[in-house]
Amino acid sequence: MRDEAVSWFVRLRECDDESVWLEHQDWLEADSTHAAAYSAVERIWIESEDLPLVDAEEHASAEVIDLGARRAERSARYRYWLPAAVAAAMVGAVTLQSGLLRFGPSGETYRTDAVGTRTVTLADGSRIVLNRNTEVTVHIGQDKRSAELASGEVAFDIRHEAKRPFVVAAGGREIRVLGTEFDVLNQSGMFGVAVRRGLVAVSGAKGAETTRLPAGAALLRPAGAKADTVSRGDVDDAFAWMQGRLVYTDRPLDAVARDLARYDGGVVSVDPALRDIRVTGVIRIGDPATLDHQLEQLLPIRIEERNGQRAIVPARR
Structure with a gap:
């Protein structure tokens, strides 16, 4: 056996x-x-x-x-x-x-701030890792298991139980899980799922068909987008934050700004003149000043304070 x-x-x-x-x-x-x-x-x-x-x-x-x-x-x-x-x-x-059964009470809410991540072992032996500025509530019941990602990003490593399926609710959608490792993002209107092991089924937005994602597949719907984008390949980039890195491959600058906002806890705007910039690179997660400096070295931008908020604007010539 x-x-x-x-x-x-x-x-x-x-x-x-x-x-x-x-x-x-x-x-x-x-x-x-x-x-x-x-x-x-x-x-x-x-x-x-x-x-x-x-x-x-x-x-x-x-x-x-x-x-x-x-x-x-x-x-x-x-x-x-x-x-x-x-x-x-x-x-x-x-x-x-x-x-392991001593950890992770049913119906527990876990939160992180802008300072660091958090790893939690659940009552069923599964494990979740919360990115910064994240809130998730987990329910481990007798006949079902579920998590509600209010905001932020969580990496799930779920132990398979045929009689107790695991369902994640995020961004008005559901991710049904067969024992697997996957990342879910629900931040400022952006929704994403990346699967490193196993198989998940993501409910469609507004009644659309369910999308099944096997290992190596990722689904992304940027804020304001009308459709999901599904890609296949190396999904390790989606988990890089667990090793203290942010990895971008041809991502819009708006997506980078949302990451800065999550790690700073504030609002980061993008100058309209920079909307078309696409970002490919790796930066190390640190305090806001460290993140800002790395981006200013990578891109033709500068980050400044405007009316109490941070803004990404064109670099001075």
Whole structure:
């Protein structure tokens, strides 16, 4: 049973075929021991996110791979060491599960300010990471689990439970989850979902059709836009804030301004003359002065105070 659970977990890590996910759900529901075994595997993986990773191919030299800097390589490597790691850790899975249940009461509201992020382990063993200036309320009930993202950004790493689906409400929409890792943004009219592992279903705006997003897919609706944009590729950029970075690839300057506002807690406007600027680059998250300086080095702009608010204006010639 353990080997089957590990096999399913490995198979689903990069799977974008919904039929495979449905087949997996049938397997989970066929026997309660299937769900228990899979939950143990997934819980071990979630908890291992914060541990250094030893590459099994180079185990003799005990080379340690940094999870933060080498996350992109991990997905290509995990196939080699995951079954052995799970087999070794399975003995302690029951103890680990009972310990995690002490965290994250049902119906709890979590908030962050402009100073830092926050990591929360929920009562079901799932984990959420709140970006700055974020508010989310989580309900863990007997027959369902849900989260309401009032504003801000949250990275979810959700443990799959066939009988207790997880639903995220944000921006007037719903994200229904099969055990997965994904990021949700609901900020100043902008709505976005990026999936790094698993499969989610995003309800359409104003009655539009539901969009299913497999691993590697992202959905974005900028403020004021009339339609979603769905893209596929490397979604790690959407999670870069967890490592203290903001990564932009051909993004409008308005989107950058909204990020500045979130990290400052105020309002940041963009001069109409700069509306067409597209931004590609990486900046390090810091205090407002640090962010401003980096952007002024990257772009032909300056950031100044106007009527008690910050404004992005053209650089002086």
